[in-house]
Amino acid sequence: MAYKYLLFDCDRTLLDFNKAMVNALKLMLTKYGFTVTDEMISFYNSLNESLWKQLEEGLITKEQLVHTRFPVMCSRYGVPYPGKEKMETDYFVSLAEGHDIMEGADEVLKNLYGRYGILVITNGFVEVQKKRMSESGLMPYVDYVFISEAVGVSKPDPKFMDAVIAHIGDEDKSHYLIIGDSMNADIALGNNSGVDTVLVGSAEIKGYDFQPTYRIETLKEIEKILEG
């Protein structure tokens, strides 16, 4: 195995996105008059996931994603929508504060940094992801962060991988390894661009016409794969 560049997904791979999202959501919804319940959070979760999936499939734009989520929440829970950009802005401001890491992420990157090029590939918004990554304490062990909003396309569009390769300047795809928790974004990106992948966590892999190259439960196990 001759991997030289490790491409880590950010959310639910390096950073604890769920924690950041739930905190931000509770704070913002409460401000606009919701009485927040667990059911509300899980409804938002599935709504958001289905919108991100549509975005990954190219069916909607990021703009549409952002401006659909909270009007839907308002109408479902009978809270008046305060108008464009109010809930959205408050949510992003709080979300950008969430930078807890997944267990062991700092140790793993610390051990690999210098031996591999450490890259982060994330679907998200520049302002939010930059702030979260820099406050996570992980940036000393990261060479470069690719954020979909800046790249111009989202994972799993193979153009995302093209942009990484162009930036690194090494066209040999066998030198790259994508590590992430999402079949639809990370593993599909590898499949679409001919790059090996590691699925981290317990995502369902049945029903896909592609599979990850490797599978691990927790990030720490990545070293076993790299040691071959």
Ligand SMILES: [Mg+2]
């Ligand atoms: Mg992820």
